[in-house]
Amino acid sequence: MSTDAGSYGDPETRSRILAVTWDLVADQGSSLKLSEVAERAGVSRQAVYLHFGDRNNLLLALVNHMDETLDLGASLAHVQAAPTGAELLERAMQLNTDFWTAVCPVAQVLEAAQHDDEALGAAWRDRMGLRQAAFSMMIQRIADLQELAAEWSIEEASALLYAVAHFDTWRELTHQLRWTDDHYVEAMTLLLRRALLVA
Amino acid sequence: MSTDAGSYGDPETRSRILAVTWDLVADQGSSLKLSEVAERAGVSRQAVYLHFGDRNNLLLALVNHMDETLDLGASLAHVQAAPTGAELLERAMQLNTDFWTAVCPVAQVLEAAQHDDEALGAAWRDRMGLRQAAFSMMIQRIADLQELAAEWSIEEASALLYAVAHFDTWRELTHQLRWTDDHYVEAMTLLLRRALLVA
DNA sequence: CCCGGCGATTTACACTGTGTAAAGCACGCT
DNA sequence: AGCGTGCTTTACACAGTGTAAATCGCCGGG
Numbered sequence: 001m002s003t004d005a006g007s008y009g010d011p012e013t014r015s016r017i018l019a020v021t022w023d024l025v026a027d028q029g030s031s032l033k034l035s036e037v038a039e040r041a042g043v044s045r046q047a048v049y050l051h052f053g054d055r056n057n058l059l060l061a062l063v064n065h066m067d068e069t070l071d072l073g074a075s076l077a078h079v080q081a082a083p084t085g086a087e088l089l090e091r092a093m094q095l096n097t098d099f100w101t102a103v104c105p106v107a108q109v110l111e112a113a114q115h116d117d118e119a120l121g122a123a124w125r126d127r128m129g130l131r132q133a134a135f136s137m138m139i140q141r142i143a144d145l146q147e148l149a150a151e152w153s154i155e156e157a158s159a160l161l162y163a164v165a166h167f168d169t170w171r172e173l174t175h176q177l178r179w180t181d182d183h184y185v186e187a188m189t190l191l192l193r194r195a196l197l198v199a
Numbered sequence: 200m201s202t203d204a205g206s207y208g209d210p211e212t213r214s215r216i217l218a219v220t221w222d223l224v225a226d227q228g229s230s231l232k233l234s235e236v237a238e239r240a241g242v243s244r245q246a247v248y249l250h251f252g253d254r255n256n257l258l259l260a261l262v263n264h265m266d267e268t269l270d271l272g273a274s275l276a277h278v279q280a281a282p283t284g285a286e287l288l289e290r291a292m293q294l295n296t297d298f299w300t301a302v303c304p305v306a307q308v309l310e311a312a313q314h315d316d317e318a319l320g321a322a323w324r325d326r327m328g329l330r331q332a333a334f335s336m337m338i339q340r341i342a343d344l345q346e347l348a349a350e351w352s353i354e355e356a357s358a359l360l361y362a363v364a365h366f367d368t369w370r371e372l373t374h375q376l377r378w379t380d381d382h383y384v385e386a387m388t389l390l391l392r393r394a395l396l397v398a
Numbered sequence: 399c400c401c402g403g404c405g406a407t408t409t410a411c412a413c414t415g416t417g418t419a420a421a422g423c424a425c426g427c428t
Numbered sequence: 429a430g431c432g433t434g435c436t437t438t439a440c441a442c443a444g445t446g447t448a449a450a451t452c453g454c455c456g457g458g
Binding site: 164 | 350372
Binding site: 008009010013043044046047050 | 404405406407408
């Protein structure tokens with residue numbers, strides 16, 4: 001599963017490089033320079049190549065690093081444990097905004113790189129597949145609670161929930177239109193509640 | 200308004216270069232090379248620089264070129280002329296999928312470039328501002344028809360409609376999950392109808 | 399204590415793509 | 429004829445990626 005092909009060198013150095021890369025990606029997007037990464041991490045440029053092979057591989061490692069540090073399991077369980085459909089949707093949207101807030105800079109770059117680099121694109125789509133699965137389970141739970149509106153099949157509702165909760169929508173609302181996280185959660189919850197749940 | 204700073208040379212050549220650029224962006228994303236653009240357009244690499252100044256300016260010209268050829272006015276009028284809210288939403292989603300289909304390759308690149316290049320980002324956000332305005336007018340129309348659900352203010356409904364109809368959502372559904380355009384229109388219309396309109 | 403090996407550094411170089419500069423060529427125009 | 433415009437050719441400077449090889453420091457085992 002995990003292709004840690006280049007498990008080389010001091011792991012401390014490795015994660016220091018990753019951390020710096022994260023920061024640089026955050027405020028420079030995909031135009032980060034490996035020389036700058038190296039400098040800020042206090043290592044030589046070659047050390048970066050020794051650890052990660054090349055540029056895309058570094059970004060790939062960043063993606064893997066991402067969900068190691070994130071640990072969504074607990075949060076997802078909390079969402080699933082919601083007593084009602086409405087409550088579940090609200091918790092889902094809360095988790096969603098937390099997730100995108102944490103991942104935003106990387107997401108920006110990765111969505112772009114999807115087309116350029118095969119491996120990177122695959123890694124990203126893989127993560128998104130997990131998201132899809134998570135949302136699918138939520139819809140399943142709502143159906144079990146007898147709260148899914150009759151017009152929706154589980155597949156359609158899952159897909160829509162996943163798609164509507166995706167990055168662009170979140171970013172346009174919270175960044176472009178300056179909505180607060182709470183506002184996003186509130187409005188999206190209302191939208192989804194009306195759209196998906198029985199009246 | 201329009202910064203056609205480099206209106207230089209034979210307009211035919213210019214639009215041939217733009218056309219080729221469009222194609223190359225379509226299947227290479229942002230990693231297109233100016234040398235390849237030139238070659239395919241049957242001109243020298245320098246001709247491209249003479250016409251457009253630099254790489255980002257070429258992409259910028261591509262954005263401007265985009266909505267010249269698109270001409271959304273008529274389609275928007277057709278949406279606005281819908282007799283009912285439900286019909287309006289359906290027409291809006293139909294237009295939306297047409298729009299993203301046409302613009303998809305460029306959208307991919309532009310969303311990415313937003314962070315890298317100031318001018319490009321501004322140009323893209325400008326276009327998105329127009330979209331916002333268009334959706335806002337639709338919600339206004341729905342409100343005029345007395346069909347907007349009481350829970351929504353015009354601002355909130357507009358913003359949500361705009362955000363939910365954005366690129367990622369469309370792409371995930373139609374490209375990743377392989378929905379047909381019709382399926383997208385149908386499902387999104389139902390979602391929005393339930394979410395926004397009076398029961 | 400010396401030796402090996404590993405992590406990392408330094409230096410150097412090849413390659414690609416961007417962007418600039420200048421001279422030259424072809425064609426049409428008055 | 430002379431001139432300008434649109435483009436070509438050639439050349440070069442520069443930045444960033446990726447590779448290769450020699451070297452250094454350090455730590456652990458014989």
